[in-house]
Structure formats: C-alpha cells, structure tokens
Amino acid sequence: MKIGIDIGGSHIATGIVVGKGILLGKESKDIDIFKLGSEERVKEVILETIDMEIDILLKRYDFKVSDISRIGLAVPGSPTETAMENLVNLHIKKFEIGKILAEKYNTKIKIKNDGKCAGFAEKKYGALKDYDDCIFLCLGTGVGSAVFLKGELLEPKRHPGFEFGHMVIQRDGKECNCGNKGCWETYVSMKRFKREAIEKLKLPEDMESIELQNYIRKNMDKKDTQELVDELITNAAIGMANLINIFEPEAICFGGSFVYYNDIFLPKLKEKLKQYMFNKDFDIKLVPAKLKNDAGMIGAAEI
Ligand SMILES: [Zn+2]
DSSP states (O other): OEEEEEEOSSEEEEEEEETTTEEEEEEEEEOOHHHHOSHHHHHHHHHHHHHHHHHHHHHHTTOOGGGOOEEEEEESSOOOSSOEEEETTTTEEEEOHHHHHHHHHOSEEEEEEHHHHHHHHHHHHSTTTTOSSEEEEEESSSEEEEEEETTEEOOOSSSOOOOGGGSBOSTTOSBOTTSOBSBTHHHHOHHHHHHHHHHHTTOOTTOOHHHHHHHHHHTTTSHHHHHHHHHHHHHHHHHHHHHHHHHOOSEEEEESGGGGGHHHHHHHHHHHHHHHOSSTTOOOEEEEOSSGGGHHHHHHHHO
C-alpha cells in the first residue's frame, strides 16, 4: 500500500491508497501557521503531524511500516525531488523533508506540487477522466493547477511551472504573498474572498465558511452580496480566459473551496468567460472536482 499526504495552507491530511486510486482511509488535522510563529516550528509541526497520522492509520488498518511501498507528498510551492521549497502561504523557504521521511520509513519518497497531484487524480479517476485536453484548477487559499494536453500532464524540467496564481492580471495591484503585486491569486483566493465578504458585508469576524456559504446563498438578491460575487467572478473569468486562450482545453475542472459555491459561481462564470475568450463559439465544459479533498492524497500516492 501507498501513503499519500496532502500538505495545505491550513491542514495536513494523510491517506492510505490501495489498488487503483482507492483511498482506504484518511486522517486530517488543521494547523494554524500564524499561531506557530517561526519557520522552524512550522517544520516541526508538519513532521509531528505526519508521523502521528501515519501511526494512527497503520494501527487502524493493521499495517506495518514495512508494508508502505512509497510515500507521496502533495505540497504547495515549487518542490524539488527531496525538498519542499518556496511555500509562500506556509512561510517556508526550504524544507528537506524527503530525506527525513525516507530514513524514518525506509521507503521511496516522492514530493510533487499539490495542484499537479490533485489534477493527476482527477484526470485518472475523477471528473477529467473523459477529456484529453483539460485544465485542473484548485481555488482555495491559493491557486493550484495542472494542465493536460493529449492526455499527458505538462511538466517542465526545472520547477513545477504552471504558476497560474502568480500571473499578473493587474498592474500595481493587490500585494501577493510571493512579493509581487497584482497576481491572479490575490483576486481569486477563497481565503481572501471570505475575509473581504466579512468586511464588506459587515458579518461576524469568526463566521465559519459554511455559515458564509449559506449567507451568500440566501442573500444573492441583495446588491452588496451581488457586487462581491460579481467582482470575484469577473477576476476569475479574466485569468481563466487567459488560460483557455493559451491551451484551448475541452474542460476545466474546479477544486478547492470554490466548489462549495458551484451552484452560484459556475453559471455566472460561464457567462462572463464569453466576454474574454478569443474563440467565443467554443462551448467550454466547467466541471466540479469529483474526488474533492481526497484528490491531493490519491494523486500524491500515484503520480
Ligand atoms: Zn504572487
């Protein structure tokens, strides 16, 4: 069996993957990096959490460490073969986690960009199974992505590439965690959307994501809610139309917390995209992710 680990901006999830992309079981824990402080402490907590989750899963399913044929990590940023690197949302510059885990678990370790892992799983087992030319976009804290042309995942030799979240859509725009200004990610991050919604709609500071979803759904007829959503959709459409014009995919699959609003967002997005797409006659398929939060773990184990 394989272990797939998904390290996100706010949680670490570990799963046991068997057969063809079957997630036997998983463990997940939230981490609040702002409370952790230093980069060193963030690294410690990541390792502690991974060890704990693997331990729980091995016990639950009666496996031994020697049963693990490989461990795959889905991580943000630009990982190398042995290290996590450039994780702007986790405030980590470089973390040689591959060697540590290889020594501890005496198995093969693979570290890949999280967007690529989730996209790989959706392409192989999920919503993109039937498309040769397609794009996976994970819109959550940041933007994760994977592009497939003629069925193959596009991968540059150096760095993961496809940092769509950091394409600049606004000159001198909002400040991004990467140090640049006007990155697409700063306009479509669901984390920023939540913060903006709370501020502009004067909602309680500690509002949970699910409460916000319900609020927006109930108040779509109100002008301020509509404006907030339209702003997000326009910005999402600008970035996506750029991608469509470059890659001409048959379908775009959405993951991340964006999918929780699919019923409201997708029809609006489809309409707005027409304004910016070069080939306006093309009917692009917008499809929600099927494997949802499991995609990163399954992809990490299998990519
Ligand atoms: Zn950026």
